[in-house]
Amino acid sequence: MAAQSTLVWQTGEIVEASDAADGIRRLVIRPERPAVAPPGSHVDVEVNGLRRSYSVVRCEDGQWTLSVRLAADSRGGSQAMHALRTGDRLRISDPLQNFPLGVGATRYVLLAGGIGITALLAMGATLKRRGEDYTFVYVGRSRPAMAWLRELEEDHGDRLKVHVDDEGTGLDVGAVLNEIGADTELYMCGPIRLMDAVRREWVRRALSPTSLRFETFGNSGAWAAEEFTVSIPGDGRTITVPTNLSMLEALEEAGVEVMWDCRKGECGLCVVRVHEYAGRIDHRDVFLGEAQKTSRICLCVSRVASDGATHPQLVIDRP
Amino acid sequence: MVLDIAQQASVTSKIFAFPLNAWYVAAWDHEVTNKAPLARTVAGRPLALWRGTDGRVSALADACWHRLAPLSKGAIIGDELQCPYHGLRYNRAGRCTAMPAQQTINPSATVPSYPVVERHRYIWVWLGDPDLADPGQVPDMHQMDSPEWAGDGETIHAGCNYQLVLDNLMDLTHEEFVHSSSIGQAELSEAEFEVTHDDKHVTVSRWMLGIDPPPFWRKNMRDKFPGFSGKVDRWQIIRYEAPSTICIDVGVARAGSGAPEGDRSQGVNGYVMNTITPESDRSSHYFWAFMRNYRLDSQSITTQLRQGVHNVFGEDEDMLIAQQKAIDANPDYEFYSLNIDAGGMWVRRILDRMLQAEGR
Numbered sequence: 001m002a003a004q005s006t007l008v009w010q011t012g013e014i015v016e017a018s019d020a021a022d023g024i025r026r027l028v029i030r031p032e033r034p035a036v037a038p039p040g041s042h043v044d045v046e047v048n049g050l051r052r053s054y055s056v057v058r059c060e061d062g063q064w065t066l067s068v069r070l071a072a073d074s075r076g077g078s079q080a081m082h083a084l085r086t087g088d089r090l091r092i093s094d095p096l097q098n099f100p101l102g103v104g105a106t107r108y109v110l111l112a113g114g115i116g117i118t119a120l121l122a123m124g125a126t127l128k129r130r131g132e133d134y135t136f137v138y139v140g141r142s143r144p145a146m147a148w149l150r151e152l153e154e155d156h157g158d159r160l161k162v163h164v165d166d167e168g169t170g171l172d173v174g175a176v177l178n179e180i181g182a183d184t185e186l187y188m189c190g191p192i193r194l195m196d197a198v199r200r201e202w203v204r205r206a207l208s209p210t211s212l213r214f215e216t217f218g219n220s221g222a223w224a225a226e227e228f229t230v231s232i233p234g235d236g237r238t239i240t241v242p243t244n245l246s247m248l249e250a251l252e253e254a255g256v257e258v259m260w261d262c263r264k265g266e267c268g269l270c271v272v273r274v275h276e277y278a279g280r281i282d283h284r285d286v287f288l289g290e291a292q293k294t295s296r297i298c299l300c301v302s303r304v305a306s307d308g309a310t311h312p313q314l315v316i317d318r319p
Numbered sequence: 320m321v322l323d324i325a326q327q328a329s330v331t332s333k334i335f336a337f338p339l340n341a342w343y344v345a346a347w348d349h350e351v352t353n354k355a356p357l358a359r360t361v362a363g364r365p366l367a368l369w370r371g372t373d374g375r376v377s378a379l380a381d382a383c384w385h386r387l388a389p390l391s392k393g394a395i396i397g398d399e400l401q402c403p404y405h406g407l408r409y410n411r412a413g414r415c416t417a418m419p420a421q422q423t424i425n426p427s428a429t430v431p432s433y434p435v436v437e438r439h440r441y442i443w444v445w446l447g448d449p450d451l452a453d454p455g456q457v458p459d460m461h462q463m464d465s466p467e468w469a470g471d472g473e474t475i476h477a478g479c480n481y482q483l484v485l486d487n488l489m490d491l492t493h494e495e496f497v498h499s500s501s502i503g504q505a506e507l508s509e510a511e512f513e514v515t516h517d518d519k520h521v522t523v524s525r526w527m528l529g530i531d532p533p534p535f536w537r538k539n540m541r542d543k544f545p546g547f548s549g550k551v552d553r554w555q556i557i558r559y560e561a562p563s564t565i566c567i568d569v570g571v572a573r574a575g576s577g578a579p580e581g582d583r584s585q586g587v588n589g590y591v592m593n594t595i596t597p598e599s600d601r602s603s604h605y606f607w608a609f610m611r612n613y614r615l616d617s618q619s620i621t622t623q624l625r626q627g628v629h630n631v632f633g634e635d636e637d638m639l640i641a642q643q644k645a646i647d648a649n650p651d652y653e654f655y656s657l658n659i660d661a662g663g664m665w666v667r668r669i670l671d672r673m674l675q676a677e678g679r
Contacts, residue, residue, distance in 0.1 A: 039450060101450075103432040103452075104377050104433070129450070130453065131455075183371075183398060210429075
């Protein structure tokens with residue numbers, strides 16, 4: 001499927017800056033080199049030396065509209081974005097796409113929580129244009145904090161279901177998932193807590209894993225990356241895996257030949273058997289089933305973390 | 320001025336590119352079933368089409384995500400398509416739902432799924448930007464499934480660029496020479512014609528008054544008015560809708576009975592429905608039907624008309640294939656235009672603008 005993942009920088013000019021909701025600014029940016037930003041795509045921007053990603057809410061007439069929420073714990077990124085005024089220029093990337101809207105499902109459910117609406121607004125417009133059967137669920141703390149609400153009500157009518165916490169109409173995840181039939185795809189973007197709740201319930205109901213779509217920024221693992229060692233019986237060496245290398249890379253540097261393809265924990269070609277280990281294995285792949293995780297490991301993404309008692313180490317079969 | 324000449328050069332191009340942001344017919348409704356997938360190439364893209372248990376049609380790229388084996392040789396399992404090689408299974412959105420010999424499914428495993436609309440007895444697909452796939456843009460061919468019209472048609476797998484078929488249908492003076500035994504007559508090239516157009520339609524109208532009906536039309540008049548003889552007023556109103564649908568309002572009525580003014584009660588009226596799907600640069604799927612608005616209950620007339628038009632269009636097919644061969648055999652020769660090409664030239668200009676809008 002079309003994914004655009006190469007970062008290309010250019011310059012954009014702010015042509016409109018206004019309030020979209022409480023604490024949310026709407027920025028319309030005219031890039032020097034216009035490019036189509038399909039639904040689900042985002043741009044990276046650099047402000048005050050910080051790099052941030054924002055979904056493109058709308059792409060029209062060569063201009064991109066972003067919505068930026070002022071983060072309470074902002075390290076300066078959203079503050080700087082809120083300070084932008086018409087005429088200001090900023091470093092901005094071409095659109096990147098890793099959350100594409102598919103084609104061919106029988107039904108679609110869009111689930112947006114808070115500022116997550118920015119990733120789904122354009123998808124709603126496309127589903128309407130394509131004449132699809134869809135429901136657009138929008139969850140927020142309070143109406144004044146929900147950007148784009150009026151436009152969404154006008155565009156989607158009865159297909160829009162609004163849940164507002166401070167009106168006592170908060171979201172019931174189970175009720176949303178009751179609507180999921182075979183061949184229904186759910187696209188979601190929102191707070192981690194909301195997305196985790198949906199994922200848990202999705203798995204519990206044994207719904208098709210591939211039909212739940214959300215923006216993945218890579219599985220960052222259960223524990224932070226630590227240095228550990230890996231050894232292979234008969235090889236005689238102990239290979240160190242520093243924090244900035246994967247186990248696969250460290251083995252390659254040591255001259256161990258490994259079979260691999262995707263290098264992102266999906267294909268399973270670099271999986272090896274685990275002989276023994278000290279510490280905790282941090283499985284970061286999506287290939288191994290739960291039962292397989294006790295005896296195997298995916299070299300390209302997974303690591304070993306310390307359990308506090310011993311230096312983390314791993315003994316594996318020769319790849 | 321330079322720009323104008325450059326544009327004219329692309330408008331008279333001999334191998335015309337096809338727009339992708341458009342609905343094209345992939346198949347007749349009855350060709351796509353729940354029993355076995357159908358393989359068909361549309362606008363250069365091989366597709367596997369099948370019908371789900373609820374009757375809805377899906378279209379996936381005809382190549383498995385894994386090693387690109389053609390899914391159209393696979394099996395339909397419920398609503399899903401199973402690869403014939405290693406059994407990977409795909410749902411209607413093209414997402415893999417089963418992989419061999421592993422407990423999980425690679426989340427990247429997806430085959431492109433294309434927007435599909437079933438309308439007017441045809442399965443329409445959209446190969447371009449799916450965000451623009453508005454079903455409201457499916458061309459109007461309502462006579463195909465209206466209770467006021469009856470008829471049937473066929474598909475010609477035409478060995479020529481789709482634009483040659485459009486040229487053929489936008490100017491019917493060729494009937495005098497290609498179809499002399501059925502619908503051709505000298506008055507076709509003698510009668511005046513009128514061309515109108517907007518940003519997606521071109522209409523070419525021609526009336527021939529007080530003429531002898533050619534054999535095809537005499538037979539049709541006698542089906543409605545047994546024993547008919549005498550002169551007729553004949554009309555051909557060719558209506559093109561971008562990118563490649565042409566519905567031709569054709570008929571004859573007793574001469575002087577008021578048909579040009581709108582009273583067609585003393586005549587017979589048919590619609591030649593044509594929609595041409597580019598398959599490759601040099602081949603097309605040409606879907607046609609002949610619909611009529613009289614003697615709706617007569618299957619024998621439906622069969623006779625389908626066979627009659629089949630014979631007529633066979634003559635066109637021979638000419639189009641020969642023309643494509645001559646074009647390819649003479650790469651250094653250009654096209655020149657005649658006055659009769661006005662309709663076809665407006666069609667080319669509309670297509671050229673669509674291609675420009677797609678940046679092609």
